[in-house]
Amino acid sequence: MNYGKYPIILFLLTLLFGCVDSTEDQDIPEENSDRKEMLKFWVEEMIIPSYSEFEQDLQNMVISADQFVNNPTESNLQALRNTWVQAYVSWQHVELFEVGPAEKYTLRNFYNIYPTNVSGIETNISSSTLNLNLPSTYDQQGFPALDYLINGVAEEDIKILEFYTDSEKGENRRAYLNTLVTRMELLLNQVTSDWNGPAKEEFISKTGLDIGSSTASMVNAYVLYYERHVRSGKFGIPSGATLASSGTPNPEKIEAYYKQDISLLLAKTAHQAFTDFFNGNANGKQGPSLKTYLVAIGAKDPSTGILLSEYITEQLAVISNLLNGLSENLYQQIITDNDSMIQVYQEMQKAVRILKVDMTSAMSITITYTDNDGD
Amino acid sequence: MVTNLKTRFSSYLNQTSSPAALVVFRMMFGLLMFLSLLRFWLKGWIHQLYIAPKHHFSYYGFEWVQPLGQYTYLLFLVGMIAALFIGIGLYYRWAALLFFLSFTYIELMDKTTYLNHYYFISLLSFLLIFLPANAYFSIDAWRKPSLNSSKIPSWCTDSIKLMVIILYFFAGLAKLNSDWLFLALPMKIWLPAKNDLPLIGNLLNETWVAYLFSWIGCIYDLSIGFLLLYTPTRKLAYTSVIVFHLLTSILFPIGMFPYIMIGTALIFFSQDFHLRIIHKIGGIMHASSSFLNPQRSFSYSNNLNSLFIGLLILFFTIQILLPFRYLLYPGELFWTEEGYRFSWRVMLMEKMGSATFLAKGENGEIKEVDNKEFLTPQQEKMMATQPDMILEFAHILQNHFEKTGIENPQIYVDSYVSLNGRIGKALIDPKIDLSEEKESFAPKNWILKFEDEIKGF
Incomplete structure (x- = not known):
């Protein structure tokens, strides 16, 4: 609401007093054009609940990723794949909300830029100075990078597991997987805690x-x-x-x-x-x-x-x-x-x-x- | 009958009146112009509108008017200083000329920034060059007491009044169309956007309020000039000027314009009214009584007088004809916008569009243009709904692709425009190669038909 214009409006109303019919108008429209109510519904019933649901699904993915990293077995790989699919589907419910906190942290850039950059990922795995905040790394993280890491590094599952159990590079590869997943969790945390903080009221108030x-x-x-x-x-x-x-x-x-x-x-x-x-x-x-x-x-x-x-x-x-x-x-x-x-x-x-x-x-x-x- | 009119006109031209109204106008104009340009500067718009864009949209025939890079700031500074000089009446005529030139140059630099009220300011400052607004209560008159006068030709003050009347009347005439009067468009679209204003917000949701605003706005514009002219209705008319313009300042983003109009309309008040203002200001400044009460009458030499009057008659004839030039073009004016500008069509329609350009090379290569690479969001928004700018942008693209190695690029546009809530459709024929089309005043036959009718002016 623009209270800066309050004095002008008051002044005008005083001038117009008597000209404008001030009787109650009973002609209430069928639908409401009150943007405040719409904003409230958006943030309270759509945005925040969708993020909570996604947070839950992402949490499951984090847990199975953790299990896989500690113990790269075929069943753990399968479990990770399942939770990855669930989280990725769930992400589709929040990707459209790139306003407020998500816009501030540019969540999408870190979550879903594809096609993923395989050679970039390979470099990152062996790199000791990794900075995933750089725009050049957008396509080396998030769901698409995980897609490559759990579905694409080899044709057969056996080979995929070998990718992580390799005596030379396996540890770094598992570490990278872990880095990506923890990073996603961290970024989402920032967004959701912002939404549950002052961002919510701010959003509703800018009508x-x-x-x-x-x-x-x-x-x-x-x-x-x-x-x-x-x-x-x-x-x-x-x-x-x-x-x-x-x-x-x-x-x-x-x-x-x-x-x-x-x-x-x-x-x-x-x-x-x-x-x-x-x-x-x-x-x-x-x-x-x-x-x-x-x-x-x-x-x-x-x-x-x-x-x-x-x-x-x-x-x-x-x-x-x-x-x-x-x-x-x-x-x-x-x-x-x-x-x-x-x-x-x-x-x-x-x-x-x-x-x-x-x-x-x-x-x-x-x-x-x-x-x-x-x- | 004709001779009668002739004698009445020539006796009118010999009438004199106090310069006070013109002088108050001069001071007000100078101050507000200074503030307007300062505001423009402080908001960062000089950079945003004239320095940051890679390309600019020129008026036909004025392609040589281009922003001056960092010197554009200097141009604004010149305008601001000239405005102050107008206000205090120092080297007044040079100041008026300089202001007119600098301000008009600024406005000609990029067509996408066109606003009717900028055009109005250009016209007012053009008139001021020929008017003796420094003949009283000015530094010029203080330095040169032989200039200080109690009388000037009445046509001097009246030409400003006529300009104001033309502005309002044509703005009203333009509202006499079926969308405005019988569909309350675009008010019905614009008012609910402000329904979160305190106190009046809820009213703005009502359809009848949109109709009320449309009709009152139209009647106001058509009549206000005359009501200001006529002594018995003047006070009421001026009150409504204040109400009307303050209301528009709340509802629409129109910057300084409401305040300029509120200030300008003062010119219709009586000599006594303006003399009182001047004496009050003079009192504060301890001006001498002889300075405040000059005895002489200002007049131009006969030759200059005839020249100026001839010039003003030509000027106003053009002013009255220009808004009707749209009649020379086929098709719906709001859709084609051929003859739309410079006609006081103010806040008249809600138009929005998108335009996607394709460049095709001789060897079959096709490029889709990302408008943002070439234009600012403001430029893109204005361009997307106006055919002459679409053509100009097509030529900018043609140039660009020629330089980057596409031989004889053909430029096509896929456009989509919505006018006053009508579901959008193509504005430009997508099969026309715009690189082959030239800008001119001739009708643009590659604009597609509107296929609906908006009756009226």
């Missing part, structure tokens, strides 16, 4: 739509996430649908390239989390959301009467349906039928535009602001 306001920051982060990390990252780049890849498919650039058969699951989970956020769907609990906000402010096309919220929901549903028709292994999908991948990309591109232009215009939010006068 405007200008630069730095919570709604604008969230919408910016939300749309950027979908554009770069879902549309391009999971589909556009691997399928070669983005022009940057000039039409050449790069199946090895899929998410979870070494595990492969969870790549669709990750993408579907991300798309579902994205959709749930739009709809205000928090584990079955329904709350104020972008959708209800758009309804409340009456966002619709003045020539066709189409409700913007419906238009967005439909487009997200089109994408869901397409995702259901894909192979669980997106690598195979690209090899056998890349057109379906490209089609997903194109529909996601439509969604990006609707969100980036139509939704932000309807809400009076600008994507990537500079603060300057308008007229």
